[in-house]
Structures are given as structure tokens and as C-alpha cells.
Amino acid sequence: MKEPALPREELRGLFLFEHLSDEQLDWIDEHAVLEHYAGDTAVIREGEPATCFYILLSGALRMTRLVSGAEVEVKRSDQRGSYCGATQFFVHQENEHAYSATVYAVSDLTFLTLPAAEFAIEFRKWFPMAAHLLEGMYLGWRNTDTVVSSRRRLLALGELSAGLTHELNNPAAAAVRATASLRERVAGMRHKLAMLAKKDIDPDLLEQLLDVQEQLVKQVGDAPKLTAMQQADREDEIGDWFDDHDIDQGWDLAATFVAAGLRAENLDGVLESVGEGLIDGAVRWLAYALETEILMGEIEDSTTRISALVGAAKQYSQMDRAPHQWIDVHEGLDSTLVMLSGKIGPGIEVVKQYDRSIDRIPAYAAELNQVWTNVIDNALGAMGGVEGAGKLTLRTWQEGKQIRVEIGDTGPGIPEEVRQRIFEPFFTTKGVGEGTGLGLDISWRIVVERHSGDIKVTSEPGDTRFEICLPIEEQASL
Incomplete structure (x- = not known):
């Protein structure tokens, strides 16, 4: 069902439009429509022509993408003003744009909808320099991410397979x-x-x-x-x-x-x-x-x-399991240690201080295993790897509505100036060709953005600790 758009004052209350001029808001008001969807309804389908730009006004949505033929949930949101659909409308492409994800209504919801093609023309008129910068950044990021991510996945797979x-x-x-x-x-x-x-x-x-x-x-x-x-x-x-x-x-x-x-x-x-x-x-x-x-x-x-070993490999890869499930974090930690056992030399002592009574949590288990892999691999590298010596400590406990996972090492520590940047994309202290600088950035995004948790680090020589906090209840942002 379609209705007239929102009044100007209400449009300006959306964070996307709060700094638009009156004339620009008039254009939005003229071309936008309200669309209502019942819960459990598919709003848009991945791969279909991207004809509309959607802005959430009320309700909750979830986004999924197809991975090897299976739907994987990538985002949930109930934040007013969240947007989806033709989000790359500002990019010039020879071929027709397609929706990059499927969007479902989790509850009854309302969208403010704009026609993508017409909005793209106006957007480039309103913000010509920004449009050029965004297009360049998007295309550059996509090309770089494709090359670097593929290379990184191959290297990681090779190391895990060898181990x-x-x-x-x-x-x-x-x-x-x-x-x-x-x-x-x-x-x-x-x-x-x-x-x-x-x-x-x-x-x-x-x-x-x-x-x-x-x-x-x-x-x-x-x-x-x-x-x-x-x-x-x-x-x-x-x-x-x-x-x-x-x-x-x-x-x-x-x-x-x-x-x-x-x-x-x-x-x-x-x-x-x-x-x-x-x-x-x-x-x-x-x-x-x-x-x-x-x-x-x-x-x-x-x-x-x-x-x-085969069981640990299946648990680590989450083979034949749903992407989002209630998990025991200890299973993922143990399977990760098995997968990285080839990097744990005889001089490194592994200490497990597990609180087995903590609650199970709703999570993307395979993605959390990637977090454990990145953090543990960095800890082993700090202690010298196979030829090194030290103590790797894994500790779990629960505080209120969160479980905590602490991964510590006795390496030389992380300097303050480095510690402030370790979660930045492409930042690495390794030599040329030894790393991509994506491991901790990806870990941060998985913990914070995907699981509504937190990840922090404290470090001094001989005592570096990464603490990952994860909620024990379902979060809308999952």
C-alpha cells in the first residue's frame, strides 16, 4: 500500500536528511512513498534489480545473503533511519544494479522508499564532489577487498590445512x-x-x-x-x-x-x-x-x-550446522587450539581457566572461531611461534548478561602507540608480505557489529590480554 511521504519536519528528523535544504527535502517529499510490510514478509530479494532505496521508519528487519546456496543472516536492525536496498545507487555501472541481500520484515514495519535511479541523479547534483569520492572509495575498496581477502583466505586455509x-x-x-x-x-x-x-x-x-x-x-x-x-x-x-x-x-x-x-x-x-x-x-x-x-x-x-581431529575440524568450520545458533564458547576455543596446534611449539604452555557453568550464547559460531583464530595466532606469534616460549592463557567467566573470554600471552607486549591502532583496517606491525592487517579489524567487526559485544586489549611486557565480551541474550543488531 502506498501513501504520501512524511511532513518536512519528520523527514528532517531522520539522520540521513537532517542537513538537507528545504528544496532538497521537497524533492524527497515529492518522490518518496510509504510502504508497509507484515512480519515474516520478504521485502526485497537478493539478485533482483535494485530499483528502490529503503529507509526504515518503524519495526525490525533482518538481512541475509546466499553463501554456497545457503542463506546466511548478516544483519538485524530496528534503528529508525536504517537503510537498505539500492545502497550503491550513486555508483555508475554499465550493468543494471542488483540487490546485494535479501531483506525480511521481522515484525510489522514501515519503509520510506525512494526510486533509486531518480535519486542517484539528484544526489550527484546535490553533492557532486561527495558522489565522486564515494564512488571512488567504493570501487577502490571493493577491488582491494576482493584481492586481499581472497589472498588472506588462501593463506589462512593453507596454514590450517598444513597444521x-x-x-x-x-x-x-x-x-x-x-x-x-x-x-x-x-x-x-x-x-x-x-x-x-x-x-x-x-x-x-x-x-x-x-x-x-x-x-x-x-x-x-x-x-x-x-x-x-x-x-x-x-x-x-x-x-x-x-x-x-x-x-x-x-x-x-x-x-x-x-x-x-x-x-x-x-x-x-x-x-x-x-x-x-x-x-x-x-x-x-x-x-x-x-x-x-x-x-x-x-x-x-x-x-x-x-x-x-576430524571432529575438531568439523566443529571449527561449523560443517552441517546452522550459521546462527546457541553455542558453548569453550567448544570453539578448543577446536581452534586443535587447528592451530602446529603453531604451538614445545616451549609454549597452554593454560585453560574455563568456567564451565557460564551460559550458552546466541552467535555465529564459525565467525567467532575466526576471532579466536586471529587473536590466538597473534598471541603465538608474539611469543615466537613454534620456536618460541611462554604461556598462552584462555580464561572464561560471566558477568551479569555477558560472558567474557580472555586470551593472554607472555610476549613482549604491545606499545601504547600501536595499541591505539590495532583494530584499524590494514594496520599491521608485521613486515612486508607477512600480514594483511585485516585480522584484528575483522575480529572487531565480528564481535562489535555482528554480535553487539566488545573487544579490548591491555598490554605490558610479559602480559598482553585480549578480552572479548559477548551478550547472552539475542540482540536486534545480530
């Missing part, structure tokens, strides 16, 4: 080695069992030996972690037992029994079961059984590690 590949390679290689060794041990165990059978061993005795094997194998999972000194002492103890019972090359078997958590008294039980005549074959057969169990444990640990 994840490295992390996956270790357990995968361990599983392959353990599987090859397991095949040899199973073959050896069959061989030893055949040798025992050839000695006409009593069936009851064989059954008793199998019972002993099961008892010893069950102890493998509970084997204690030993220091190098404890390991050597126990190997000497078992090696001496083998020497006392004339078992050749017993020192070669001792490590397997110690790794399985056994001691000399366990071997005394084996001796009581089979006697001196069969103790040599029984010990070697048991060694194969124990080593088989140990290798199966290694395979299980390796494949579990691979599964955990």
Missing part, C-alpha cells in the same frame, strides 16, 4: 606401523601355540595357561606410567628373573612385560601354572599376547586421535 595434515599424519602413521607389527606378533603367537601343542601339553594345563594369559592381558590397560628410571629398574628385575630360569635373551622380552604393567611376581604365577619344563615357551607365547594387546591399544589411541 591439520601434520596432526593427522602422526596418528595415521602410528596406526599403520602398529598394524604391521600386530600382523607379525599374531603370526608369532600362532607359531608358539603350535610349539606348545607339540609338547603334548595337558589340556587342563593349557586351559590354565590361557586363564593366566587373560589375567595378564587385562592388566595392560591399567599399566602405570613409569619414569625412565622406574622403567629401567623393572626391566632389570624381570631380566634377572628370566636369567634365574634359564630363558635365553630374556632382556629382549623384559620391555614388553614392563610395558604391560607386570612385575616378577606375575611371572612366579606363570611358573606355578606351567612348571619349569614349559616356562620358556609359555613366557614367549605370553610376550606375543601382551605385545598384541599393547599394539591394539596403540591402534585404538591413534584412530581415536584421528576421529577427534
